[in-house]
Amino acid sequence: MRSRVFFALCLLPLACSDSSATSAPPRNLLVVTMDSVRADRFEAPELFNELPLALAHLQAEAQQFRGISSSPATLPAVASLFTGRHSRELGYPAPDRRLPEEIATLAELFSAKGYDTAAFVSSRALDTKNGIERGFATFSGPDGARTEDYEVTQAAREWLSTESRADKPWFLWVHLNAGHGPYSALETAFNPLNFFYKAMVPAGRSLERKLEKSDSNSGAGALPSYQRIAGPPLFGRYRSFYDARVRVGDWFANELRHSLKYTEQYDRTVFAVIGTHGEALGEHGIEFDHGHNLFDEVLRVPFILRVPGRAAAQSDRLASHVDFAPTLGALFGLELSSPSGTDLFSSGDDVDAPVISELYSPIGAESVVSIRSNDWSLIRTAGLPSSVFDLPNDVTQSNPLSGPEVPATTNLQGQLDQLDSLIIPELRRMELNSTTRGELRALGYILNRFPE
Amino acid sequence: MPEGNETPAEEGQPEFAPRNSWRPDWILLLVLLAGAYLILTNLGETRLWTDEAEAACLGQSILEHGVPTAFDGRNYMTQWVVAKREDFNDELVWVLSPWLQLYVSAGSFALLGVNTLAARLPFALVGIACLWMIFALAKRATGDKRIARTASLLLLTSIPFLLHSRQGRYYPIAMFATMWILHAYIGMLERKKWSTVHIVVAVSVLFHANYGLCVPLLGALVLHALFYAWGRARLWQVFAVPAGIGLLTLPWAFYAEIHRTASRFDLTPYFYNFFTYVHQVNRWALPLVLVVAFAILRPLGWKSRVLRMSNVGVTAAALIGIVAVAFLSTNVGLFARYIINVIPLFVFLNACFVVWIVDAVRARAGVSISRVAWGLIPLMMFTTVLPVPFAPVLRVAAMNAPHKGFQDNPAVRNPLSDFEGIEHEVFDLIGELHRPYDGPLERIAKFLDVNAEPEHTLFIDYGDVPLLFYTDLIVRGGLQGIPYHGKPEWIVSRSNRAGIAVNALREFADAEGYVPIVMMDTPDTRWENRPDPYVHFYEMPPVGQVARLTDGVYPPVVLYMRSDLELVDALGATVVKTGGRR
Incomplete structure (x- = not known):
């Protein structure tokens, strides 16, 4: 008898462990956007830390695409994510401009379908005056320049644990600052994950390299002032801070996943983890910053989509932020009007279709547009000749090809020209009020070299 | 002398000779x-130390979920720093150690309370x-x-x-x-x-x-x-x-x-x-x-x-x-x-x-x-x-x-x-059995019980698991391997914890204007009721006594309270005035 009881106890977890295998249709949606997170930290995490990612289990059961940010700035990137439209369709770069009312957001569409909607965001760039809150019944924005990811996660976890979540389908968006600076002592010096940090030395660079300190919030050639913390400004030190922050974001995203499991909602929830944009860690002369160019270090982002019942896969397909809303539209039966992106799960579309990214300064200067396929990247900066990169042979994008070397078949320039027609006519350089200007400067989006 | 009634068997006696049937001795x-x-x-009397508290927390989780569960919706029972993220599986079920002891704990809690x-x-x-x-x-x-x-x-x-x-x-x-x-x-x-x-x-x-x-x-x-x-x-x-x-x-x-x-x-x-x-x-x-x-x-x-x-x-x-x-x-x-x-x-x-x-x-x-x-x-x-x-x-x-x-x-x-x-x-x-034993964990837990709210977060660099068991707080730190950032309501920096950036934590508390609360009556011994004989404390040494296990002395326990909070009762601890947030 004793043996039988014991054996039954041994088998109990086997029965419990199968709970994720159910295939009920997806009912809920949890989107975690992670700021300033490079794709390499998720695609090859073992290079940077002995510990596996907390999200490794999610990766093992999700569809992972080659994510390309629509813009290396948080607000336009997230706006594209939730509308399926390019920045220029949405009227960016004007930070004071709200999302065009005529373009429905995912939250509005879900809300119209009777979903509970909530957003917990940790970046001032995503506050209510931008219209990004549209459609969210609950929108918890930052108190100050930003709210800590810990607090955001905690609030989201509590929202998920509310009993009414079981009664009604829901859409929850959580934005984590993740890799976005400034870093702080508690998360870096006292991050236990640092025990396992791997100080991998990038080719041609030294961890002991001293970073120049910038007086402005620009990371061009120097450490932006908003990133500076006490202690020696060594490249290796700051890079370890960045990696610690990424792992913080990784953990909190997974903590939400654990909450879904704990509340037994995981098997009916589509779970997306997507980077807003990457971060330059010294590449192309940019130190611990983003928003200056459209190279891969700021464009390539994690793009993980877990759909219950859909087999895990590692796809070579490039996934732009603008593809996200159409994909969800197809999954949840939402009516998006003329999105620019495509459903990532549709088999008919060209899996090698190039994707477009755009960078506009918040005050209308220095616009850069890129178009990228798996093999080629074309970057066009206003007033300068376009640069084309042969990506398989030039991973670091350091050797732009001259005209004759660019195969005509890429037709990247032609596609880029078509995009120009999308520019909203009334878009003009806009004046910012002093409050907005100050907030954006604190986050590094406004550079001191532009006139007040 | 324990000489029994039996005489020892003689040499040459069969190896497996019938034994006497058992009778009271x-x-x-x-x-x-x-x-x-x-x-x-x-x-x-003594508080559960880390390893015991781990079994107790997991035993508690069995009462709720039927299997040892490492996540209760707020807190994690994990020592990832040691276990390298292998101590619970993707279903949140504890797998680092076998479950017999956990079910024993759970049974005891069911009968006698937690x-x-x-x-x-x-x-x-x-x-x-x-x-x-x-x-x-x-x-x-x-x-x-x-x-x-x-x-x-x-x-x-x-x-x-x-x-x-x-x-x-x-x-x-x-x-x-x-x-x-x-x-x-x-x-x-x-x-x-x-x-x-x-x-x-x-x-x-x-x-x-x-x-x-x-x-x-x-x-x-x-x-x-x-x-x-x-x-x-x-x-x-x-x-x-x-x-x-x-x-x-x-x-x-x-x-x-x-x-x-x-x-x-x-x-x-x-x-x-x-x-x-x-x-x-x-x-x-x-x-x-x-x-x-x-x-x-x-x-x-x-x-x-x-x-x-x-x-x-x-x-x-x-x-x-x-x-x-x-x-x-x-x-x-x-x-x-x-x-x-x-x-x-x-x-x-x-x-x-x-x-x-x-x-x-x-x-x-x-x-x-x-x-x-x-x-x-x-x-x-x-x-x-x-x-x-x-x-x-x-x-x-x-x-x-x-x-x-x-x-x-x-x-x-x-x-x-x-x-x-x-x-x-x-x-x-024997001395320990007849003395009150007010170790650091007991003192910290009592203090937080009076002064902290359940929604508060405690960040502690060592000793997180016992506080998971003894408080209702969100507890982060220790060997959890869970990254944390933000400004927790409470910070405890265990001074004798080797290998952890203690100074960084204290510097953080200081820079952020936390209020130090010093418990001069409680030494911050690294451990207290550990079973390893060489690190077990049979009684608490006084603050300032030369430490057995390190080169220094036993300092007092120090908690840090976020400056926007008010103390309900200091419970005899010294509250250091810092002049508020810097």
């Missing part, structure tokens, strides 16, 4: 009573049962009640046994199961009825207590059986025992993927670990001087009736003990608990040596002189004279052996030199 009864006193007195005493009581009762078990084992192995009595007496004051029996964790189960396995093994070779069932169940119990302890034991037993089982065990037992054990252990082993979690072996500090474990055996279980004396005197005619190669129980106990110490020295960690299950076996061998000396003296000097030899028992129960000759040798051997960072920890290195005196710690333990 007055010395065993006294041992059990004394054991109950030493193990049960004030059992709930509290410190309930967390420890069932294990303590098994600890008391170990005193009976060693008696039964020694009697079965030798047929000599004098050895059985001596073994139970020696185990009664073995400090590792007592300290581990007073813990809310698997240790007593492992000790009991190990003796049970040997008892059943001897029975199997004697063709005792049900011995096969006993050995299968006992091995499975040990596996589900700690499968790491099971590996060397089974290895030693198989090795022993190759030489001793021929002609004694039946063929069907050769198949039935592994099959039965497999049936009771493999389902969990596969489920928990123990090949992923059991990978902390490292040969670099092997000899350091080995000599340290031998040091512990020498001091608290079997003084090596007796082994050496036997090796010298036996060729001179001082033969023993039981200490001989033909004795199944003695040889098996010795082999299991040696293999366990040799095998577990490969583990990068160095804790008394890794060899705790073989401590009773060494004590049993110790009893055989004592009776050997008594018999040898009696044969040469007569009965009356041999009575003096029984003085070895109180000498070993209440002093540590006999371990002294070998302690320096083992210390020098260990300290000169290669080691790694873990062994550089003063808490691991210093014990070797701390335990060369002759004072027996059982008196310290």
